[in-house]
Amino acid sequence: MFYDFSSIEKKWQKIWIDKKLFETDINSKEKPKFYCLVMFPYPSGHLHMGHVRNYVIGDVIAQYKRMNGFNVFHPIGWDAFGLPAENAAIKNNIHPKKWTKDNIDYMRNQLKQLGISYDWSREISTCEPEYYRWNQWLFIKMFEKGLAYKKISPVNWCPSCQTVLANEQVENGMCWRCGSSVEERNLEQWFLKITKYAEELLDGHKLLEDGWPEEVLIMQKNWIGKSTGAEVDFSIGSEKIRIFTTRPDTLFGATFLVLSPEHPSIEKFGLHKKPEIQEYIKNSKKKTRNERILNREKTGVFTGLYAINPVNNEKIPVWIADYVLLEYGTGAIMCVPAHDQRDWEFAKKYNLKIREVIKSSESNIEKQAYEGEGTMINSGEFSGLSSEKGKEEIIKWLEKKGLGTKKINYRLKDWLISRQRYWGTPIPIIYCEKCGIIPVDEKELPVLLPENVKITGTGESPLKSVPEFIETKCHRCGSSAKRETDTMDTFVDSSWYFLRYCDPKNDRLPFDKKIVDYWLPVDQYIGGIEHACMHLMYARFFHKVLRDLGLLNSDEPFTRLLTQGMVTLGGVAMSKSRGNIVEPTEVIEKYGADTIRLYILFAAPPEKQLEWSDEAIEGCWRFLNRIWRLKEIIYQENQKKISVSKEEKDKLLRKLHQTIKKVTDDIEKRYQFNTAIAHIMELVNELYQYKSLGDETSKSVFEKIVVLISPFAPHIAEELSEKIGLKEESIRLANWPEFNPELIEEPSVEIVVQINGKLRGKIITKRDISEEEIKTQVLNDTKIKNYIKGQIVKQIYIPNKLLNIVVAE
Numbered sequence: 138m139f140y141d142f143s144s145i146e147k148k149w150q151k152i153w154i155d156k157k158l159f160e161t162d163i164n165s166k167e168k169p170k171f172y173c174l175v176m177f178p179y180p181s182g183h184l185h186m187g188h189v190r191n192y193v194i195g196d197v198i199a200q201y202k203r204m205n206g207f208n209v210f211h212p213i214g215w216d217a218f219g220l221p222a223e224n225a226a227i228k229n230n231i232h233p234k235k236w237t238k239d240n241i242d243y244m245r246n247q248l249k250q251l252g253i254s255y256d257w258s259r260e261i262s263t264c265e266p267e268y269y270r271w272n273q274w275l276f277i278k279m280f281e282k283g284l285a286y287k288k289i290s291p292v293n294w295c296p297s298c299q300t301v302l303a304n305e306q307v308e309n310g311m312c313w314r315c316g317s318s319v320e321e322r323n324l325e326q327w328f329l330k331i332t333k334y335a336e337e338l339l340d341g342h343k344l345l346e347d348g349w350p351e352e353v354l355i356m357q358k359n360w361i362g363k364s365t366g367a368e369v370d371f372s373i374g375s376e377k378i379r380i381f382t383t384r385p386d387t388l389f390g391a392t393f394l395v396l397s398p399e400h401p402s403i404e405k406f407g408l409h410k411k412p413e414i415q416e417y418i419k420n421s422k423k424k425t426r427n428e429r430i431l432n433r434e435k436t437g438v439f440t441g442l443y444a445i446n447p448v449n450n451e452k453i454p455v456w457i458a459d460y461v462l463l464e465y466g467t468g469a470i471m472c473v474p475a476h477d478q479r480d481w482e483f484a485k486k487y488n489l490k491i492r493e494v495i496k497s498s499e500s501n502i503e504k505q506a507y508e509g510e511g512t513m514i515n516s517g518e519f520s521g522l523s524s525e526k527g528k529e530e531i532i533k534w535l536e537k538k539g540l541g542t543k544k545i546n547y548r549l550k551d552w553l554i555s556r557q558r559y560w561g562t563p564i565p566i567i568y569c570e571k572c573g574i575i576p577v578d579e580k581e582l583p584v585l586l587p588e589n590v591k592i593t594g595t596g597e598s599p600l601k602s603v604p605e606f607i608e609t610k611c612h613r614c615g616s617s618a619k620r621e622t623d624t625m626d627t628f629v630d631s632s633w634y635f636l637r638y639c640d641p642k643n644d645r646l647p648f649d650k651k652i653v654d655y656w657l658p659v660d661q662y663i664g665g666i667e668h669a670c671m672h673l674m675y676a677r678f679f680h681k682v683l684r685d686l687g688l689l690n691s692d693e694p695f696t697r698l699l700t701q702g703m704v705t706l707g708g709v710a711m712s713k714s715r716g717n718i719v720e721p722t723e724v725i726e727k728y729g730a731d732t733i734r735l736y737i738l739f740a741a742p743p744e745k746q747l748e749w750s751d752e753a754i755e756g757c758w759r760f761l762n763r764i765w766r767l768k769e770i771i772y773q774e775n776q777k778k779i780s781v782s783k784e785e786k787d788k789l790l791r792k793l794h795q796t797i798k799k800v801t802d803d804i805e806k807r808y809q810f811n812t813a814i815a816h817i818m819e820l821v822n823e824l825y826q827y828k829s830l831g832d833e834t835s836k837s838v839f840e841k842i843v844v845l846i847s848p849f850a851p852h853i854a855e856e857l858s859e860k861i862g863l864k865e866e867s868i869r870l871a872n873w874p875e876f877n878p879e880l881i882e883e884p885s886v887e888i889v890v891q892i893n894g895k896l897r898g899k900i901i902t903k904r905d906i907s908e909e910e911i912k913t914q915v916l917n918d919t920k921i922k923n924y925i926k927g928q929i930v931k932q933i934y935i936p937n938k939l940l941n942i943v944v945a946e
């Protein structure tokens with residue numbers, strides 16, 4: 138006989154919603170607040186197992202906090218703009234809006250089937266004008282502050298998605314969405330000035346060290362890529378070439394200079410007219426950025442020019458080479474082949490001078506560059522200094538002479554947000570014949586996304602083909618004007634959605650400051666690690682901008698972050714292309730939501746990979762049935778009474794309180810739900826062993842089991858709670874059980890110690906300790922020790938009663 142999960146789950150899901158059980162009183166300050174946030178889903182069609190894992194973990198945390206007296210806010214919404222809707226439109230001839238809304242309806246239903254405790258009254262969807270008008274409003278505020286700007290620059294172009302990508306969206310030269318090889322194009326595009334916040338984004342890590350996975354902070358740190366060094370001017374005649382270096386201490390070792398093929402000085406000196414240089418520049422244009430960075434074989438061309446090294450007035454040759462990129466630093470470098478491996482390879486290939494200027498016992502510059510620290514040599518008045526000290530001293534010297542300055546560079550680039558696609562937020566800009574580029578009047582927002590648009594996927598912004606959209610009048614001067622036809626990167630939508638949840642219906646502002654200042658920062662954020670350098674960086678950036686616009690007060694949006702591990706099958710991530718997907722709905726139909734929830738939490742700690750196993754899910758299903766049967770046994774009428782000793786009862790209660798403690802600790806410390814569930818399983822086993830099922834003790838233990846299991850398997854817990862008459866109207870309003878520290882202690886026992894059969898002493902100790910432990914205690918007992926004169930040959934132990942040690946005499 139199995140319990141009827143299907144009707145039980147439907148019954149309680151309806152009751153929870155009817156009673157508005159999870160709708161948060163956002164203005165109540167009676168209890169401490171807890172904002173539990175999960176990364177909102179993209180409505181792709183249906184939930185995958187990764188979503189289920191994310192949302193089940195979030196739900197348990199929310200429920201656990203609710204039971205511990207917090208006013209919990211646990212909202213959900215839809216990251217509803219994006220490319221797949223457009224691709225579906227092209228493929229299936231369905232409007233992106235319809236496709237998206239249908240998917241949302243289906244997936245909302247799936248979330249409800251999982252019994253997740255969301256506050257559905259605050260649901261948002263980013264493709265609604267009520268939401269995206271605030272994207273536009275914020276864009277205008279940023280434009281006014283100079284934080285949104287337009288420029289021509291080489292950008293990453295995905296030939297398959299037919300749109301540009303931000304740097305964060307290119308992984309190893311490939312599109313993050315479709316994996317195609319990314320090309321470079323020169324386009325005029327909109328950018329957000331995230332670089333202005335580079336230092337603060339790094340510095341903010343101090344606030345996150347305790348609550349975020351170290352791995353994510355390291356990824357962000359590397360992405361921001363701060364380097365400290367100097368800019369130094371080398372002169373060529375009356376012209377100056379400025380270079381960036383992180384090693385000013387090696388300045389005396391600079392034996393040549395390299396310009397990137399795009400460097401403006403090339404034209405200035407007329408070098409582009411030389412055929413071999415022309416040829417070289419043409420060839421390097423064919424390479425991707427990635428090829429240029431990784432290229433093993435260094436290539437270059439001599440310019441015929443010489444520059445003067447400012448520290449020693451040495452004349453050094455100037456080369457052009459494509460391992461130097463224009464966008465980084467100044468696009469020109471001084472080359473120190475003795476101490477930079479790329480320069481070393483270049484010098485070897487073209488037979489250029491190599492001069493050692495940093496000495497260390499590890500260096501061997503015949504074989505390769507020495508890139509580490511050491512003592513400065515061949516460096517004039519600076520010789521003898523440590524390289525560390527030398528950096529400072531050389532910078533000071535350069536600054537005094539006006540030849541250079543200290544300089545900090547970041548790898549981080551401004552965030553490119555223009556997309557040549559339809560299904561996104563229109564960028565609220567008009568191009569007026571007279572006034573030029575101006576933002577749309579705030580009063581005219583939202584700039585609605587027109588619905589009647591031909592989506593072709595050709596790479597032209599689809600809005601370009603909608604004259605009613607493009608043609609407009611300038612609100613300043615009345616002249617005719619044209620609208621911007623690009624839409625925003627959808628990562629703009631997700632950069633502040635968690636603020637909108639706090640005040641989703643506000644039609645005067647994106648959100649009310651007072652409400653957001655109470656609820657932010659988010660106490661716990663849960664989502665995938667794939668967002669470490671995209672969403673999580675953008676959201677932090679937005680938060681700081683919003684703060685500087687006076688819209689909120691906190692510095693960081695998320696206090697704690699949990700990145701859940703992947704769900705795998707056969708050792709690899711579940712994915713459509715691999716065909717190793719387990720559909721959540723099928724599992725729910727077979728075993729119920731409680732089983733899939735319990736399984737997902739039990740199979741692995743949240744941050745670790747979870748390998749799907751049909752057998753293990755069977756095990757969880759059987760476990761829930763075991764709990765169900767315990768109720769049938771304990772609460773059956775006309776139960777035959779078997780009396781048990783007080784010791785037996787105490788033993789069961791002790792196990793209960795130990796379990797409460799362990800489960801609480803596991804959840805509190807690191808959300809170790811897997812071990813928490815294992816402890817509850819042990820308690821259930823112990824209860825089954827209890828001889829007097831049906832007595833008050835067994836009932837009191839069972840009641841607690843129902844409460845303990847409720848965050849993990851809420852439906853069965855509700856049903857059992859109703860059946861056994863627990864007092865709360867819903868188990869989800871119950872208090873988390875407390876343990877009694879006195880009941881946890883194992884009672885002590887008196888163990889008689891004999892040496893060769895003679896009583897020599899007694900040891901008072903904890904119950905059920907091992908033979909090894911008791912032996913150690915005996916050997917440490919000063920009195921008994923004296924009786925052990927020879928070699929121990931044997932010992933006999935009767936647990937909790939007697940230890941007889943046989944000694945050779």
Ligand code: ANZ
Pocket residue numbers: 363364381382383384387460461462463464465466467468469470471472473475476477508546
């Ligand atoms: C001289 C030198 C000597 C350098 C030495 C290194 C070691 P990070 O740490 O990434 O900031 N560099 C500067 N601009 C460049 C560009 N646009 N393209 C390619 N390389 C560039 O690296 C900074 C170092 O990378 C700089 O310090 C420069 O080489 C090179 F023993 O200058 B170094």
Ligand code: ZN
Pocket residue numbers: 569570571572573611612613614615616
């Ligand atoms: Zn105008």
